[in-house]
Amino acid sequence: DAKTTQPNSMESNEEEPVHLPCNHSTISGTDYIHWYRQLPSQGPEYVIHGLTSNVNNRMASLAIAEDRKSSTLILHRATLRDAAVYYCILRGASGSRLTFGEGTQLTVNP
Amino acid sequence: DGGITQSPKYLFRKEGQNVTLSCEQNLNHDAMYWYRQDPGQGLRLIYYSQIVNDFQKGDIAEGYSVSREKKESFPLTVTSAQKNPTAFYLCASSAPLRGHQPQHFGDGTRLSIL
Numbered sequence: 001d002a003k004t005t006q007p008n009s010m011e012s013n014e015e016e017p018v019h020l021p022c023n024h025s026t027i028s029g030t031d032y033i034h035w036y037r038q039l040p041s042q043g044p045e046y047v048i049h050g051l052t053s054n055v056n057n058r059m060a061s062l063a064i065a066e067d068r069k070s071s072t073l074i075l076h077r078a079t080l081r082d083a084a085v086y087y088c089i090l091r092g093a094s095g096s097r098l099t100f101g102e103g104t105q106l107t108v109n110p
Numbered sequence: 111d112g113g114i115t116q117s118p119k120y121l122f123r124k125e126g127q128n129v130t131l132s133c134e135q136n137l138n139h140d141a142m143y144w145y146r147q148d149p150g151q152g153l154r155l156i157y158y159s160q161i162v163n164d165f166q167k168g169d170i171a172e173g174y175s176v177s178r179e180k181k182e183s184f185p186l187t188v189t190s191a192q193k194n195p196t197a198f199y200l201c202a203s204s205a206p207l208r209g210h211q212p213q214h215f216g217d218g219t220r221l222s223i224l
Binding site: 042 | 114143145150151152153154155198200202210212213214215216217218220
């Protein structure tokens, strides 16, 4: 499975935008880029996914580099409830599994 | 509301005992998954099932067993052969296996050894 690399931790201030980076230099042409987040003692929550084009939904935006070797999850205005571990995951076209790394721990300061 | 229900929330196992974790979904999803999470780590896949009466081993299947007799249910048994069962167990489901389909997760079962 292609791997992803994320920073271990990031900090942001409340109501400011947050850009969470992810490198995936060995991504294949059919891999989807998924983002999930996990609050303490809860299951992961799906955030967003994309293949080639940038994507927006009510939770976040996903910016994908032209060569697809990196992507950025954008939270437009961080809130305290956005403090979580964010996972960037590649999922093949057959979709049999999600391979989770250790993710990025996002801290949001009031 | 549609979703995934895992029970119990907390479970304790005695030495040599098998325990079964329940996972039920009412999302009408074909695919279901079991993951294990250790403190400070990401999730690791134990077993997954694409359809009823079919399942495949994930990355860490040793010491675990599953069944898929009904579409909505995918119980996980932690057997006595699993020597280090203390972990947070997460069940998930998704529409048919396609790369763009998100997985929906339950709130997990925390298993500890007595």
